Amino acid sequence: MAAAIRIGTCSWADESLTKLFYPPGVKGAEERLRYYAERFDVVEANSTYYRLPDAHMVHNWAQRTPDGFVMHVKAFGVMTRHPVKAEQLPPDLREAAPLDDRGRVDRPPREFRAEVFRRFHDALAPLRETGKLGGILMQLPPYVVFKPASLEYLEWAQGQLGGDEMLVEFRHASWLDDENRRETLAFLESHHMTYVIVDAPRMEARNVAPTVVATTTPTAYIRFHGRNASTWNKRTGSAAERFDHLYSEEELREWVGPLAELSGQAENVYAMFNNNGRSTMPGLPTLENPAEEGTEVAQAPVNAEMLRQLLQREGLPVTPAPAAA
Numbered sequence: 001m002a003a004a005i006r007i008g009t010c011s012w013a014d015e016s017l018t019k020l021f022y023p024p025g026v027k028g029a030e031e032r033l034r035y036y037a038e039r040f041d042v043v044e045a046n047s048t049y050y051r052l053p054d055a056h057m058v059h060n061w062a063q064r065t066p067d068g069f070v071m072h073v074k075a076f077g078v079m080t081r082h083p084v085k086a087e088q089l090p091p092d093l094r095e096a097a098p099l100d101d102r103g104r105v106d107r108p109p110r111e112f113r114a115e116v117f118r119r120f121h122d123a124l125a126p127l128r129e130t131g132k133l134g135g136i137l138m139q140l141p142p143y144v145v146f147k148p149a150s151l152e153y154l155e156w157a158q159g160q161l162g163g164d165e166m167l168v169e170f171r172h173a174s175w176l177d178d179e180n181r182r183e184t185l186a187f188l189e190s191h192h193m194t195y196v197i198v199d200a201p202r203m204e205a206r207n208v209a210p211t212v213v214a215t216t217t218p219t220a221y222i223r224f225h226g227r228n229a230s231t232w233n234k235r236t237g238s239a240a241e242r243f244d245h246l247y248s249e250e251e252l253r254e255w256v257g258p259l260a261e262l263s264g265q266a267e268n269v270y271a272m273f274n275n276n277g278r279s280t281m282p283g284l285p286t287l288e289n290p291a292e293e294g295t296e297v298a299q300a301p302v303n304a305e306m307l308r309q310l311l312q313r314e315g316l317p318v319t320p321a322p323a324a325a
Contacts, residue, residue, distance in 0.1 A: 002260075002263040002264050002316075002317050003220075003262075003263050003264075003266050003267055003268060003269045003317065004263075004269070004317040004318060004319045005259055005263055005269045005271060005311060005316060005317060005318045005319065006041055006042040006070065006269065006270050006271070006319050007040065007042070007270075007271045007273075007304045007307055007308050007311075007319070008040040008041070008042035008043045008044070008270070008271075008272055008273070008304060009040065009043060009044070009272065009273045009274075009276070009301055009304055010043075010044040010046055010223065010273060010274035010276065010300065011043075011044065011045075011046045011047075011274075011276055011300070012032060012033055012036040012043050013029070013032060013047070014276040014298075014300075016276055016277055016278045016298040016299065016300070017032075017276070017300070017301065018032065020278055020297055020298040021298040021301050022035055023035075029060070030060070030064055033064045033065065034064050034065075037064070037065045037066055037069055037322060038321070038322055038323040039305075039321050039322065039323065040304065040322070041068060041069055041070065041319050042070040042071070042134065042270060042272070043069075043070075043071055043072070044071075044072045044074060044137065044272055044274075045061070045071055045072070045073045045074060046074045048073050048074050048075070049074040049075065049076060049077055049082075049139075050076075050077070050088060051076070051088055052076050052090060052116065052119055052120055052123065053073070053123040053124065054123055055122070055123045055125060055126060057123075058123055058124055058125070058126045058127055061127065062126040062127050062129075062130045062132055063126075065132060067131075069132050070132060070133075070134040070270075071127055071132050071133060071134055072135050072136075072167065072270070072272070073124060073127070073133070073134070073135075073136055074136075074137045074139065075120070075136055075137060076116060076120055078108070078112075078113060078116045079113065079116060079117060079120065079138065079157065079160075080138050080139055080140055080141065080144075081140070081141060081144055081153070082141050083104045083105070084104060084105045085103055085104050085105075086099055086103050086104070086105065087103075089105070090119070093112075093115070093116070096112060097112065110156070113160075114160055117157070117160035117161065118160070121160070121161060121162045121164065124164070128164070133164065134165070134270075135164070135165035135166065135167040135194060135219065135221070136161055136164050136165065136166055136167060137167045137169065137196070138154070138157065138166055138167060138168050138169065139169040139171065139196075140168070140169065140170055140171055140172075141171060142171040142172045142206070143172070144171075144172065145172045145174045145175070146172070146174040146175045146180045146183075146184060151187055154168065154187075154191070154193065158191060158193060165194060165217070165219065166193045166194065167196050167219075167221055168188060168193050168195060168196060169196035169209075169223065170184075170198075170209045171208075172206060172207060172209065173205075173206045173207075173208060173209055173210060175209060176210050176212050185212075185214055185216055188216035188217075189217070192217055193216060193217065194215075194216060194217045194219045194221055195214055195215065195216040195221075196221045196222075196223055197211065197212065197213055197214070197220070197221065197222045197223070198222070198223050198225060199211055199222065199223070199224045199225060199226075199227070199255070200225045200226075201225075201226070201227045201228060201229035202227065202229070203229045213258045213262070215262065215266050218266055218267035218268060219267070219268045219269075219270070220262035220263075220266035220268070220269045220270070221269075221270045222255070222259075222262075222271045222272065223272050223273075223274050224247065224271070224273045224274060224275060224303065225274050225275065226244065226245025226247070226274070226275035226277075226299070227245050227247075228244050228245040244275070244277035244279075244299075245277070245299065246275070246279035246282075246297075246299045246302070246303065247275070247303045247306070247307075248282075249306065249310065252306055252307050253310060255271070255307070256310065256314050256316070259271065259311065259316060260314075260316055263316060263317060271304075273299075273300040273301070273303050273304045273307075274300065275299045275300050275303060276298070276299065276300050277298075277299050278296055278298055279296070279297060279299050279302075280294060280296055280297075308320075308321075
């Protein structure tokens with residue numbers, strides 16, 4: 001049997017969602033997550049990229065979502081070798097952290113990273129115990145390129161996750177170019193790491209991974225970053241500005257064939273929207289509008305609902321909105 005495709009967004013609390021997705025009467029963290037979980041059955045937690053999660057917060061996530069809900073969790077920046085400022089660390093780790101001249105964690109020893117991994121893993125216990133924990137998103141920065149040291153780090157990092165599924169997203173083209181693609185995918189498959197497919201701007205920059213449709217584990221995972229080439233390399237402003245793109249029906253339709261193929265191959269299929277900006281809603285003559293034409297909308301949940309409608313019309317197996325199930 002083909003796997004049912006789960007569709008969601010890469011955050012439930014970005015500014016565009018809090019201002020445009022939730023009705024005025026839905027306020028506060030608890031009400032927002034419950035509202036979201038009535039409309040989608042999967043989400044990514046991205047606040048964990050900026051600070052280590054704590055068990056109390058994760059317990060609340062588990063309690064506020066229904067049985068069968070899946071939450072993927074983005075790895076803390078130290079875990080993926082991103083620049084992290086000292087104040088983002090727990091107070092007791094700050095003194096031990098080597099810092100550069102800008103106050104950012106600078107090449108910490110493996111023992112330090114291992115302690116960060118341990119705390120991250122322990123904090124996710126409430127999701128794990130309720131069967132709601134999906135994968136850990138290891139989104140590598142664009143300066144981590146394909147080379148033996150990078151492969152070794154991925155292998156080491158996987159060992160620190162304590163058996164949780166590792167979702168690996170590349171942000172440099174070297175991993176998936178003609179020279180290294182086969183070796184990259186073979187490495188992930190042999191180590192039971194899930195390859196993350198990306199939909200991103202069609203451009204030749206080396207900090208954009210090409211869209212390669214493939215699986216390396218029983219999980220197929222797609223992240224939709226939008227196709228705004230003019231903002232992709234923007235270094236000021238918010239992530240919402242960088243990924244500012246409302247997918248058209250035509251652009252989403254490009255994924256009907258690949259998703260049908262992935263649904264037939266994988267046991268779990270996820271389509272996750274990371275275009276967390278806002279747009280004015282155009283007319284959609286062939287799809288039921290998630291919002292009236294001319295309305296300002298949060299891009300990610302609108303595109304998620306558009307994709308769900310499109311796949312349903314094409315007869316692909318897709319999980320319905322939980323409230324309608």
